[in-house]
Amino acid sequence: MGVPTWRGHVYLDFRFTYRACGSQGCWKAKDQMWWDEEIAGEMESIAVMCRACRRNERERVEEARRVSLEGSEKKRRRRAEQADAR
Ligand SMILES: [Zn+2]
Known part of the structure; x- marks a missing residue:
């Protein structure tokens, strides 16, 4: 179903394929309206990754951050231990 807007153009549900995994997406007319009017964003940035x-x-980014934090904590502790040993 199209959603008519005060601007006079009509949004239609838009089917597309996500670039990251090739799964099918459907961009609802009302989401397009929100995207267009609130964010003025590009369709391009929606069609890359599905939910x-x-x-x-x-999760990958958070895990990487956690690991790198743990790594630097370990390094800091090792340095502190070496300093104590001297
Ligand atoms: Zn996906």
């Missing part, structure tokens, strides 16, 4: 991919990506 599942975005969640995976976020």
Whole structure:
């Protein structure tokens, strides 16, 4: 179903394929309206990752951050221990 707007153009549900994983997406007319009017964003940035991919990506980034924090903490502690030993 199209959603008519005060601007006079009509949004239609838009089907596309996500670039990251090739799964099918459907961009609802009302979401397009929100995107267009509130964010003025580009369609391009929507069609890259589906919800599942975005969640995976976020988890991957958080895990990487956690590991790197742990790594630098370990390094700091080792340095402190070496300083004590001297
Ligand atoms: Zn995906």
